[in-house]
Amino acid sequence: MDDQSVTPQANDQLRGVPALSAALRWEEPPEGPEGAVLVLLDQTRLPAEEVELVCTDVQALVAAISTLAVRGAPLLGLAGAYGVALAAARGYDVDEAAALLSGARPTAVNLSRGVRRAYDAYRAALSAGADVPAATAVALSEARALHAEDARASESMAAHGLALLERLVPGGGYRVLTHCNTGALVSGGRGTAFGVALAAHREGRLRRLWVDETRPLLQGARLTAYEAARAAMPYTLLADNAAGSLFAAGEVDAVLVGADRIAADGSTANKVGTYPLAVLARHHGVPFVVVAPTTTVDPATPDGASIEVEQRPGHEVTELPGAAVPVAPLGTQAYNPAFDVTPPDLITAVVTETGVASPVDAASIAELVAG
Numbered sequence: 001m002d003d004q005s006v007t008p009q010a011n012d013q014l015r016g017v018p019a020l021s022a023a024l025r026w027e028e029p030p031e032g033p034e035g036a037v038l039v040l041l042d043q044t045r046l047p048a049e050e051v052e053l054v055c056t057d058v059q060a061l062v063a064a065i066s067t068l069a070v071r072g073a074p075l076l077g078l079a080g081a082y083g084v085a086l087a088a089a090r091g092y093d094v095d096e097a098a099a100l101l102s103g104a105r106p107t108a109v110n111l112s113r114g115v116r117r118a119y120d121a122y123r124a125a126l127s128a129g130a131d132v133p134a135a136t137a138v139a140l141s142e143a144r145a146l147h148a149e150d151a152r153a154s155e156s157m158a159a160h161g162l163a164l165l166e167r168l169v170p171g172g173g174y175r176v177l178t179h180c181n182t183g184a185l186v187s188g189g190r191g192t193a194f195g196v197a198l199a200a201h202r203e204g205r206l207r208r209l210w211v212d213e214t215r216p217l218l219q220g221a222r223l224t225a226y227e228a229a230r231a232a233m234p235y236t237l238l239a240d241n242a243a244g245s246l247f248a249a250g251e252v253d254a255v256l257v258g259a260d261r262i263a264a265d266g267s268t269a270n271k272v273g274t275y276p277l278a279v280l281a282r283h284h285g286v287p288f289v290v291v292a293p294t295t296t297v298d299p300a301t302p303d304g305a306s307i308e309v310e311q312r313p314g315h316e317v318t319e320l321p322g323a324a325v326p327v328a329p330l331g332t333q334a335y336n337p338a339f340d341v342t343p344p345d346l347i348t349a350v351v352t353e354t355g356v357a358s359p360v361d362a363a364s365i366a367e368l369v370a371g
């Protein structure tokens with residue numbers, strides 16, 4: 001494979017792009033939280049433009065979640081928690097806000113879990129006699145705590161994942177294939193699977209990051225390539241359909257992917273196209289590793305069949321992002337699941353901030369959750 005690594009200087013799209021800002025942040029004026037806003041980096045506009053969305057109400061935040069302007073399981077958890085605080089700060093119906101936020105996308109358990117965490121804290125404060133401003137401060141404090149916990153979890157996952165890679169592929173020079181986007185754009189920190197690849201790069205052990213474009217919304221081509229270029233990582237973009245030939249050519253040492261929901265038995269929902277990679281990895285004897293915080297593990301979901309897979313609009317398949325005309329004839333029906341589910345027997349290891357589960361089964365997953 002010829003070296004096609006790109007450095008930020010070589011890519012006009014990136015020249016002059018400001019440093020990657022936080023994917024999500026809370027802002028409030030000196031007068032107090034009544035004027036609070038949630039500022040989101042609009043991920044639908046990347047990599048060409050770094051545009052921020054300023055959400056002043058829950059409806060705007062729900063729309064941003066539904067359109068993937070803000071996305072990625074851990075970040076959805078933060079958005080949900082801050083969304084409850086925003087509703088309380090601005091005097092909206094907090095019960096209604098919690099319901100709207102939790103229902104914005106069904107698969108990533110982090111979203112409803114983040115909403116629940118801030119909502120329960122808010123309600124508990126009110127029950128304990130706090131007034132609304134004080135209860136709002138409690139909800140915001142929970143959101144901020146979750147943000148900090150996710151950043152710390154990101155560092156721990158990178159450390160555990162790097163140590164696992166060294167065990168799986170001794171000597172470094174890893175050629176890692178990844179799918180979708182799992183970097184700082186989905187996290188309070190440096191991400192999940194991408195964070196492991198970034199740590200390997202910084203240790204001089206990453207020979208190549210193979211980046212699946214990840215149809216139909218191209219999170220890989222638009223977002224992972226963007227993050228990899230900014231980190232000056234040796235990355236190469238590929239069509240999802242080309243992954244098989246890379247395995248056949250012996251060009252992949254490990255697969256690193258994220259997760260949106262990990263069931264109690266280790267079944268893992270992740271971006272559609274993940275399951276075929278797991279089958280390819282098994283066929284070619286390549287380690288297949290899921291990297292996710294324990295906030296993505298849902299003990300209440302027993303197995304893969306119990307995971308609700310979000311079905312998205314067909315136009316995302318029949319139209320290319322930004323194209324003037326559809327690629328398919330008008331009226332074409334499209335099958336567009338946002339995720340698929342990989343069974344535990346095809347997963348070499350699950351890496352969380354608490355450690356590594358391998359083999360992957362109900363017992364090893366429970367041990368990760370217990371910490």
Ligand SMILES: CSC[C@H]1O[C@H](OP(=O)(O)O)[C@H](O)[C@@H]1O
Binds near residue numbers: 180219270
């Ligand atoms: C570590 S983020 C988890 C997960 O979220 C992405 O889905 P989406 O872009 O639809 O939010 C993708 O499945 C990532 O692997």
